[in-house]
Amino acid sequence: MTAPVGGDLAIETRGLRKTYRSVRGRAVGVEGLDLQVPVGGVHGFLGPNGSGKTTTIRMLLGLVRPDRGTATIFGHPVPRRLPEVVGRVGAIVESPKFFPAFSARRNLSLLADAIGTPRSRVDVVLDEVGLTGRARDRYRTYSLGMKQRLAIAATLLKDPDLLIFDEPTNGLDPAGIREIRRTMRSLGDQGKTVLVSSHVLAEVEQIADTVSIVARGRLVASGRVADLLGSGAGSRAVRVRVAPDDVTIATSVLETGGLLVRREHGALLVEGLDDAGAVNRALGERGVWAHELTPLQPDLESVFLGLTQHETPGAPTRGRRRRRGGPPDPPAAREQPSDLATEVGA
Ligand SMILES: Nc1ncnc2c1ncn2[C@@H]1O[C@H](COP(=O)(O)OP(=O)(O)OP(=O)(O)O)[C@@H](O)[C@H]1O
Numbered sequence: 380m381t382a383p384v385g386g387d388l389a390i391e392t393r394g395l396r397k398t399y400r401s402v403r404g405r406a407v408g409v410e411g412l413d414l415q416v417p418v419g420g421v422h423g424f425l426g427p428n429g430s431g432k433t434t435t436i437r438m439l440l441g442l443v444r445p446d447r448g449t450a451t452i453f454g455h456p457v458p459r460r461l462p463e464v465v466g467r468v469g470a471i472v473e474s475p476k477f478f479p480a481f482s483a484r485r486n487l488s489l490l491a492d493a494i495g496t497p498r499s500r501v502d503v504v505l506d507e508v509g510l511t512g513r514a515r516d517r518y519r520t521y522s523l524g525m526k527q528r529l530a531i532a533a534t535l536l537k538d539p540d541l542l543i544f545d546e547p548t549n550g551l552d553p554a555g556i557r558e559i560r561r562t563m564r565s566l567g568d569q570g571k572t573v574l575v576s577s578h579v580l581a582e583v584e585q586i587a588d589t590v591s592i593v594a595r596g597r598l599v600a601s602g603r604v605a606d607l608l609g610s611g612a613g614s615r616a617v618r619v620r621v622a623p624d625d626v627t628i629a630t631s632v633l634e635t636g637g638l639l640v641r642r643e644h645g646a647l648l649v650e651g652l653d654d655a656g657a658v659n660r661a662l663g664e665r666g667v668w669a670h671e672l673t674p675l676q677p678d679l680e681s682v683f684l685g686l687t688q689h690e691t692p693g694a695p696t697r698g699r700r701r702r703r704g705g706p707p708d709p710p711a712a713r714e715q716p717s718d719l720a721t722e723v724g725a
Pocket residue numbers: 399400401406407408409426427428429430431432433434435578
C-alpha cells in the first residue's frame with residue numbers, strides 16, 4: 380500500500396456499496412469502496428467509464444442511498460448528518476441551470492440571494508474563475524468552457540471548504556480544459572479540498588496532489604501522484620539512439636536479449652528491462668555505441684491502464700494480471716513498482 384495520504388480526511392468511505400436494479404437482476408455501481416481524500420489540495424478520482432465515480436459522488440451528496448457501508452465528510456456521517464456539513468460543500472454533479480437571457484453577474488446575484496450569501500461574493504467568485512471581463516454578457520453567449528466556469532463560480536458563492544466536481548471538463552476544448560484546470564489548482568492552493576472525477580488521466584495528472592483510482596466500483600490504488608508514478612522506483616523503459624547504420628543490428632541485439640524494441644521517431648524504445656545499463660552493455664559488446672540512453676518515467680495514464688484494463692467481473696482487484704496473448708503490456712502496466720500494487724481496497 381502506498382504511504383497514507385496523511386492528516387485529516389475531508390472524505391472517507393468504508394465498504395461503500397451500491398447496486399441498481401437492472402433487467403438482468405442487480406447491477407453493481409460501487410462495490411465495497413474505501414476512499415480517503417485528505418484535507419486540502421486537489422484529489423483526482425479516476426476510473427474508466429462506468430467504474431462508479433458518479434455513483435460514489437451521488438452517495439456522498441445524499442442523492443443516492445448506499446446499500447451498505449459508511450461515508451463521512453469532514454468527520455460527519457453522510458447522508459445522516461449531511462445538513463451539518465452541507466454548508467461547507469460545493470458540488471457540480473450535473474449541469475446547473477442558469478437563465479440564458481441574464482448575465483453571469485445577474486444569475487449569481489439571484490443565486491446569492493436564494494442561498495443567503497452576501498452579493499459582495501459575486502464579484503469575488505467571478506474573478507476567481509476568470510469571468511470578470513464577461514460578467515455583464517448574457518449567459519447564452521458563453522462558450523461551454525465559460526458556462527462550466529460559471530457553474531464553478533456558483534459553487535464558490537458560499538465559500539465552501541470542499542468542492543466536488545464530476546467530470547468538469549467533459550466536452551470542453553483544450554482552452555476550456557486549461558481554464559478549468561487552472562481554477563481547480565488555484566482552489567487547491569488556497570487550501571480548499573477539490574475532489575475531481577475524471578476518466579482522462581492526462582488532465583488530472585497535471586493538477587492533482589493525490590489520486591484514487593477505481594475500477595468496477597472498487598479502489599485499485601490511491602496515494603500521492605508522485606508515488607503512483609513510481610518516483611525513485613526507476614523506469615522500465617529507455618529511449619536509445621544509435622547511428623542510423625546501427626539501428627538494425629541494435630534492434631536485433633536487444634531483441635535477442637529478450638527485450639521489446641519499437642522504433643519511434645528515429646530512436647529505439649526499449650521495454651522489458653530491469654537495468655538500463657544492460658542495454659548499454661549488450662550494445663557495447665557488439666561494438667554498437669548509443670548516442671542517447673534516456674530512462675522513461677511511466678505516466679499516470681500507463682499506471683491507470685495497468686491497474687484498470689485487466690479488471691474482470693468478479694475478479695479480485697489487488698495487483699494486476701497480465702493479458703493472455705497479444706503484445707506485452709506497456710512498461711508501467713507490466714511491472715509496477717511494489718507501491719503501485721496498492722491494496723487500499725483491502
Ligand atoms: N441509475 C442507474 N440505474 C442503473 N444502473 C446505473 C445507474 N447509475 C449508474 N449505473 C451503473 O452503475 C455503474 C457505475 O456507473 P457510474 O455512472 O457511477 O460510473 P462513472 O465512473 O461515473 O462512469 P462515467 O465516467 O461514464 O460517468 C455503471 O455500470 C452504470 O451503468
